[in-house]
Amino acid sequence: MDRHKQLEHFIAANPDKVGKVVYFDAARHKLLRLDFTDANHELSPEIIGHTQQFSAWVFKKLKENKCKYGVGGYFENRTIYSRSALFNTTAEPRCLHLGIDIWGDAGTMVYAPLAGKVHSFQDNDNFGDYGATIILEHHLDGLKLFSLYGHLNDESFLGLSEGMAIEKGEALGEFGSTEENGNWPPHLHFQLMFDMEGLKGDYPGACRLSEQDKYRHNIADPGLILQFPAGSII
Template identity: 60%
Template structure:
């Protein structure tokens, strides 16, 4: 049985073991799904190259659609990474997003959805990068799973230690602002991995589109853990 199937089976058979990543009340809160691909003609070069304007765009979309969070992006082929050389490579730029983004206000609490330990953490302080990042390690009945939380506040990295136990639904971080989160509109990059391949405090969150199938083998859909309802709108 492959690891994707094992993960899906664990989640289905242990619903009480799955907690929250952000505060969300399905009876009152709504989700907006932004389209960050080339199909969205609102994403001009002027917009994506100006973090302040990009933040205003995100905030307007959430407000106009009466949504608490924006959410989405797993395996989305995006144009927005053109603003930073961090995503450029010699032969093919990285444009395929590997995690799920949860767009919200700076300071929004972030929680551990599963029991685990702190695997590693660091401030990936480059334009377009994660900024402060935490990686947790989980043991799901013998299946090892890692969860990554990027674009956090720098304060989120205080008082952590490698191997520290983390319980389900414990607040571990908060969304960082533009000045500390890699110069992005405030949001959480949430990603799951079966294997970190020796990395610590960092793992690619964007890859080459031509390598999609390879990365999918190691990176399951974070929606399995999030369990969000469908977004109320797109674009």
């Protein structure tokens, strides 16, 4: 059985071992699917290039649609990365988003959805980067899985140490403000990897189109953990 199937099987067989990443009540809350591809003609280069305008656009959409969070992005071919040189270091830019983003208020609490331990953490403080980032390591009936939480606030590192045990449902940190999260509208980048490839405190959150086969092999669908009801997404 390949690792993707192993993960699906573990989740199906152990629903009690999978918890929330953010607080969400499907009976009261709605989620807005945000499109950051070139099909979204509302997002001009001017809006994307100015963090405050970009943030105002995101929260205007959430308010208009009465949604608690904006969500989406798994293997989405994004245009928004043109705002940062971090994604354009070669002739072929990194444009395929490897995680799921949850867009919401700064200070939103983030929880560990699985028991595990702290693999590593780091402040990736380049413009357009993750900002404060925590990576957890999980062992799921013989399957090793890593979960990444990017764009947190600086206080999320307080009391943290590599190797420390983390329980399912334990508070990890909070969504960071634009000043501390890599200059993005407040949100969480949530990503799953089977192999950290020797990296610590960081792992690519976007890849080049030519690399997608490699990353599809290593990157699991975060939706398997988030389990947002399809009926809650508009």
